[in-house]
Amino acid sequence: MSGNGVKKVAEVAAKATKSIDWDGMAKVLVSDEARKEFANLRRSFDEVNHQLQTKFSQEPEPIDWEYYRKGIGSRLVDMYKQAYESVEIPKYVDTVTPEYKPKFDALLVELKEAEKKSLAESARLEKEIAEIQEMKQKISTMTADEYFESHPEVKQKFDDEIRNDYWGY
Secondary structure: OOHHHHHHHHHHHHHHHHHOOHHHHHHOOOOHHHHHHHHHHHHHHHHHHHHHHOOOOOOOOOOOHHHHHHHOOHHHHHHHHHHHHHOOOOOOOOOHHHHHHHHHHHHHHHHHHHHHHHHHHHHHHHHHHHHHHHHHHHOOOOOHHHHHHHOHHHHHHHHHHHHOOOOOO
């Protein structure tokens, strides 16, 4: 990879690091195993990013060909210089991102839909918990009529059983 290409990759990695909400992702983890895997992922990401920022983003020092000519001889040094300058490092062509970007974008859309459903379900469950807490407080003083008023389906079931002469045995 050429020096400029490596620098660009390092710059992109730095920007990606700033846009990742590691703390936000850590908050949604539930199990200890998930937290452990997440910590491994973050450590690996930081290691790779550190290498990109330090090791691979530096330009190689220029070769002092005159120094070597004095010690070795100009014919051999010229041969190495010519070979060194003829080496072309191929530029990295990203063929993976265009292939997986649409899939990733589709997963993001699916994730947003799942998040909306999850939030709606959480709200429903919170409401249900509140109703059960309220019922728990009132149950000792509640009459059957009050209970049936808030649960008409149970009253209907009892009425059907009485009407059909079904007494549970």
